Amino acid sequence: MGRGDLTNANWVRLEPHLPASGQRGGRWNDHHKVINGILFRVRTGIPWRDLPxxxxxxKTIYERHRRWSAEGTWDRILRALQADADLACRIDWSMVGVDSTSSRAHQHAAGAPIEEATRPEKRTTPRHHRPDEGLGRSRGGLTCKIHLAGEGGCRPLAFLITPGQWGDAPQMIEVLERIRVPRPKGGRPRTRPDYLGGDKAYSSRRNRCYLRRRQIKHTIPEPKDQRANRKRRGSKGGRPIGFDSEIYKRRNEVERTINRLKNSRAVATRYDKRAYVVHGTVTTAAIRLWLRL
Structure with a gap:
């Protein structure tokens, strides 16, 4: 077993959730070896052609990763592992943090053509397809941003890929809507954490109304300009925002989750052109974290 390969214990947990055969009825090559190759590339960030x-x-390894990213297979595997962890009471729902991180795009990640729905040769649209390919241009060049919700055990529950210049606050609701942990013994999937923590970038009336409507307790500091505007309006500005400094200290958990994800070089730097392949790469790195129980 090479460095970073799946252990026997990891494989026992992962194998039941893998597809059994290819789309055309034939058997795929050994899943174990191919997935180890995908994990090696995600961890090191080397070009696909340079895999040992x-x-x-x-090409087999790349096509497997690309296909599973397009079909949403990686997402289904991630949810299955989360369901197993939740069944064993290994998900800390007491505090879920939201944050974002930028991923600098390598020059090989630029130049992907924008697919149009009117193209006759394109029969299906891959999952997580974006017409902008999740790339944004700023002073630092091309970047994409990963918006993430992480549980108290420093593992990601859900994430979203957007262009690098997009703000954090408008993406919070969509990230939370993506939290969906199935319950194998029956019942609706769990989608609501007990508590939510975020920095002042997530402070907005829209976000706070959404959290109150879903009865999610939260600690999000109020920026100075919003506080001054509320005081200026007097009684019409509403009540002061509650803030628990002790609970806010746990916000470092989502930051540590991001650090663990970006230990994978293919996540810290974007090498893939297509947004849905980038989503699959981040999902693969998240699966690796969920296997480390």
Whole structure:
């Protein structure tokens, strides 16, 4: 077993959730070896063509990763692992944090054509397809941003890929809507944390109304300009925002989750052109974290 490969314990937990065969009825090559190749590339960030020969054909590994990213197979595997962890009471719902991080786009990540729905040769649209490919241009060049919600055990529950210049506050609701942990023994999937923490970038009337409507307790500091505007309006400005400094200290958990994700070089730097492949790469890194129980 090479460095970073799946252990026997990891494989026992992962194997039941893998597809059994290909779309055309044939058997796929050894899942174990191919997934180890995908994890090696996500961890090191090397070009697909430079994968070590012990993993087999680089094209087989790349096509498996691309196909599973397009079909949402990686997402289903991630939810299945989260469901197993929740069944074993290994998800800390007492505090879920939201935050974002930027991923600098490599020059090889630029130049992907924007697919139009009117193209006759395109029969299906991949999951998480974006017409802007999740790339934004700023002074630092091309970047994308990963908006993330992480549980208290420093593992990601849900995330969203957007262009790098997009703000944090408008994405909070969509990230929370993506939290969906199935319950194998029956019942609706769990979608609501007990408590939510975020920095002042997530402070907005829209976000706070959404959290109150879903009865999610939260600690989000109020920026100075919003506080001054509320005081200026007097009684019409509403009540002061509640803030618990002790609970806010746990916001470092989502920051540590991001650090663990970005230990994978293919997440810290974006090398993939297509947004849905980037989503699959981040999902693969998240699966690796959920296997480390």
């Amino acid at each position: 020969e012990r993993f087999g054909s680089w």
